[in-house]
Amino acid sequence: MLDSLQLLGRKGLEFFQRLGRGHLLLLQVLAGLPGLFLRFGLVIKQIYAVGVLSLVIIVVSGVFVGMVLGLQGYNTLVDFGAEESLGVVVALSLVRELGPVVTALLFAGRAGSALTAEIGLMKATEQLSAMEMMAVDPVRRVLAPRFLAGFISMPFLAAIFSAVGILGGYFVGVGLLGVDDGAYWSQMQDKVDMYDDINNGIIKSLVFGVVVSWIAIFEGNDAIPTSEGVSRATTRTVVHSALAVLGLDFILTALMFGE
Amino acid sequence: MSDAPLVQIRNLSFSRGDRVIFDGVDIDIRRGSVTAIMGPSGTGKTTLLRLIGGQLKPDNGSVLLDGEEVQHLRRGALYRLRKRMGVLFQNGALLTDMNVFDNIAFPLREHTGLSEALIRSLVLMKLEAVGLRGARDLMPSELSGGMARRVALARAIAMDPMMMMYDEPFTGQDPISMGVLVRLIRTLNDALGLTSIIVSHDIAETCAIADDVYLLSGGKVVAHGTAEALGKSDSAWAQQFLNGEADGPVAFHYPAADYAEDLLQREHNN
Numbered sequence: 382m383l384d385s386l387q388l389l390g391r392k393g394l395e396f397f398q399r400l401g402r403g404h405l406l407l408l409q410v411l412a413g414l415p416g417l418f419l420r421f422g423l424v425i426k427q428i429y430a431v432g433v434l435s436l437v438i439i440v441v442s443g444v445f446v447g448m449v450l451g452l453q454g455y456n457t458l459v460d461f462g463a464e465e466s467l468g469v470v471v472a473l474s475l476v477r478e479l480g481p482v483v484t485a486l487l488f489a490g491r492a493g494s495a496l497t498a499e500i501g502l503m504k505a506t507e508q509l510s511a512m513e514m515m516a517v518d519p520v521r522r523v524l525a526p527r528f529l530a531g532f533i534s535m536p537f538l539a540a541i542f543s544a545v546g547i548l549g550g551y552f553v554g555v556g557l558l559g560v561d562d563g564a565y566w567s568q569m570q571d572k573v574d575m576y577d578d579i580n581n582g583i584i585k586s587l588v589f590g591v592v593v594s595w596i597a598i599f600e601g602n603d604a605i606p607t608s609e610g611v612s613r614a615t616t617r618t619v620v621h622s623a624l625a626v627l628g629l630d631f632i633l634t635a636l637m638f639g640e
Numbered sequence: 641m642s643d644a645p646l647v648q649i650r651n652l653s654f655s656r657g658d659r660v661i662f663d664g665v666d667i668d669i670r671r672g673s674v675t676a677i678m679g680p681s682g683t684g685k686t687t688l689l690r691l692i693g694g695q696l697k698p699d700n701g702s703v704l705l706d707g708e709e710v711q712h713l714r715r716g717a718l719y720r721l722r723k724r725m726g727v728l729f730q731n732g733a734l735l736t737d738m739n740v741f742d743n744i745a746f747p748l749r750e751h752t753g754l755s756e757a758l759i760r761s762l763v764l765m766k767l768e769a770v771g772l773r774g775a776r777d778l779m780p781s782e783l784s785g786g787m788a789r790r791v792a793l794a795r796a797i798a799m800d801p802m803m804m805m806y807d808e809p810f811t812g813q814d815p816i817s818m819g820v821l822v823r824l825i826r827t828l829n830d831a832l833g834l835t836s837i838i839v840s841h842d843i844a845e846t847c848a849i850a851d852d853v854y855l856l857s858g859g860k861v862v863a864h865g866t867a868e869a870l871g872k873s874d875s876a877w878a879q880q881f882l883n884g885e886a887d888g889p890v891a892f893h894y895p896a897a898d899y900a901e902d903l904l905q906r907e908h909n910n
Contacts, residue, residue, distance in 0.1 A: 503736075511733035514693050515747045515799075516722040522750070 403599045406520070410598070413518070413525035423526040424533070431492035431527070432534030436541070438491050439484060443542040446483060447549025450474055454550070455558050467560050468569035471550035472543075476573060476582045477638070480543035482630050485589035488535060489622035493597035496527055497618040500601025501611035509602075524598045531594025532587070539586035581637045588629060593622045644707070646671045646803060646835045647692060651701035654684070654691060661687055663859035664701070669852075674829050674836045676846045679856035680881070680890070685839040686730070688856075689805045692837070693725060694718045706802070723751055726796030726804045730811065732788040734780040734795070740767070741776040744795045751799065766794040770824060786817025790824070797828060803835045804828070810842040818842075822849055843882055855881060857890075 417424055454470040500523065503509050509519040547569075554560040573579065597618050604614035647669035654662040661684035669675045677685055690696045692703055694710045703710045708721060734743050744763045748754060754762070767773040770790040780788060789809065796804060806825060810818050826849040829836045840846045847853065847867035855863040855870065855878055863870055863878040870878055880888030896902065 506731065506736070507729045507733035508735055510695065511727065511729055511735075513695060514722055514725065514727040515750070515795075516719040517747070517750045518719075 399603070402603060403595070406524070406599050406602060407595055409520045410525045410528050410595075413521035414529060416521060417525055417529060423522075424529050427526045427530030428534055431488075431496065431530050432538060435488060435491045435534070435538060438487055439538050439542050440545050442483065442487055443480075443545035444549040446479055446542075447471060447475065447546030447551075448553045450479075450546065451550035451553035451558070455554055455560065464554075464558075464560050465564035466568055466572075467550065467554045468547075468565035468567075469572040471554070472547055472569045472573050473578060475543040475546040475550075476578050478630070478634070480539045480546065481582050481585035481589055482626060484539040484542045484586060485535065485593055485626040486623055488531075488538060488589075489593045489597070489619050489626070492531065492534075493593050493618045493622050494615045496531070496594070496597040497601040497604070497615045498611060500524070500527070500598060501604035501606070501614050504602065504604060505606035505608070505611060524602060528594045528598050531597065532590040535590030535593070536583050536586040539582065539589075543582070577638075581633075584637075585630065585633050588633060589626050592625050592629060596622050596625065645669055646706055647837070648704040649692075649701070650704070652691065652698050652703065653700035654687065654696070654698050660859050662698075665856070665859070665861055667854055667861065669835060669837055671835050672829075672833065673851040674826065674838065674849055675852040675854070676838045676840060676850035677854050677856060678839075678841055678843065678846060678881070679862075680841065683856045684859070685841075685856065686807055689727065689807055689837070689839055692805065693722065693727060723747075723799055724802045726799070726801040728789065728793050728796050728804065728806045728809055730808045732780070732785075732792035734783075734788055734792055736780050739777055739779050740772065740783070740791050743780070743791060744798050747795065747798050762798065763794075766798055767791075769797070769828065770794045771820070784817075786813050786820065789813070789817070789821065793821075793824065793828075797832065797834075800832070801834065803837070806836065806838045806840070808840055809838065810840060810845050818845060825849060843884070857881070 450471045451467060454467050454474075455464055458464045458467055458470065500509075503519075503523065509523065512519045512522060551565060555562050555565050600614040600618045600621070604610045645668040647667070649665060649667040652662050652665040652667075653660075665688075667675075667677070667688075677688060679685055687696065691698055692705060692710065694713065697711045705721065706724075708717070710718070710721070713721065734740075735746060738746065741763055744766055745759050748759050748762060752759075763776070764773055767776055770793055772787060772790055772794065775783070775787060775791070780791070783791060804825075809821055809825065813821060822845050825836060825838065828834060838846055838850065847870075850867055853863075853865065853867050853870050854861055857877060863873050863875050865873070871882060873879065877889040879885075880890060886892050
């Protein structure tokens with residue numbers, strides 16, 4: 382009994398210590414961001430690594446998610462004779478929800494885990510320590526550009542995901558199932574609102590961009606510098622990012638759409 | 641001022657958790673000298689370098705580096721001081737996403753506004769000094785252990801530091817690269833007017849180039865002097881360490897109950 386209480390207390394303390402370290406790191410990273418505008422090349426390089434290299438998985442997943450939405454939406458709508466609205470269903474599902482959320486989950490798996498592993502290994506091989514001794518702040522030189530790159534890449538990836546998803550839905554709905562071409566686009570244009578739908582989707586992906594990049598660089602920087610420690614940190618990045626994205630998605634959706 | 645030792649360590653104490661690593665250590669590093677800090681594994685030799693570099697803070701005592709107390713420096717001042725130190729890490733710690741040239745150019749690009757043409761000349765000079773000018777386009781993963789350490793050495797002297805710290809520079813080197821490193825450390829120290837600190841437990845190599853030797857054990861300085869003086873030292877511990885004897889003040893056996901008794905008691909315990 383006493384032992385389990387003790388364990389609970391210790392785990393609780395550890396949790397709050399990590400939370401504190403995480404926030405301190407975020408503050409340091411944010412303080413390092415202004416300096417990056419003078420050396421934007423560092424950020425561009427990271428945008429290539431986390432953003433451009435994630436494009437394949439984002440585009441392929443987007444097409445398939447859109448195709449599934451087209452198929453499922455059509456099967457439901459056709460019972461009510463409302464298959465003309467397929468464009469709206471596909472676009473709204475993607476822009477409001479699936480675009481930002483699935484992109485964030487894929488991003489955590491593709492880029493977040495890579496960031497954590499890279500930073501963790503740099504720590505394990507004393508590269509971060511060496512930078513410190515060369516009077517180069519690793520937070521500013523290594524962590525901040527990666528964080529900013531994740532933050533910038535996420536909304537673009539989400540937008541690309543939604544766009545190719547809508548094309549995937551078009552291919553299935555209009556191309557294979559015979560929904561009217563004009564109705565697919567015009568209803569979509571009519572019902573999808575710039576402010577309510579698109580902007581809110583972008584806000585979501587910006588929030589996810591911050592959270593996933595933050596978790597990834599924190600876990601990497603906080604990893605125990607051994608191969609086991611880095612592997613555990615990488616796992617934690619993916620698990621914590623996924624949970625944070627799904628939890629935050631509910632909160633954001635409630636704030637945005639829950640009148 | 642210039643006669644004062646470059647590094648003055650006074651009454652230094654440091655512990656990790658319950659483990660006491662240093663307990664009242666005094667060390668002086670003379671300007672222009674090569675000083676070796678030796679001791680068995682786990683005596684906190686690397687920790688000492690981190691304390692001098694300001695990456696760790698001592699529990700007690702002080703580290704005075706060129707007249708500045710390292711643990712009380714603010715970040716900016718500490719970073720300015722670190723630009724004047726070079727550190728050679730145990731495994732080189734080269735940045736793995738850059739080639740050899742960019743690794744050595746890294747501190748120059750970070751800290752100086754020099755033109756690329758000038759940086760190129762400087763990098764090539766440093767590479768020439770360690771004999772690897774031809775390897776400038778290789779990636780760190782393509783280098784052998786000894787080459788990686790020489791590249792790291794070139795990077796450490798890129799900013800023309802006043803002091804070099806070597807963390808186990810000879811560990812895991814074949815005899816040839818070991819000889820190369822020994823010679824490089826000594827010639828660089830004399831040619832560039834550096835002050836060098838070598839942390840090591842490779843006795844023969846280190847003693848060959850060190851002006852001063854400190855032996856550390858159990859958190860204290862056990863013996864101190866030139867390599868010859870230490871060889872004649874009457875400290876039993878120093879003799880055991882320098883001659884690599886298996887048994888002596890540092891016992892071969894981990895503390896245990898009496899051997900014969902232990903064997904006879906087998907049925908009762910296990």
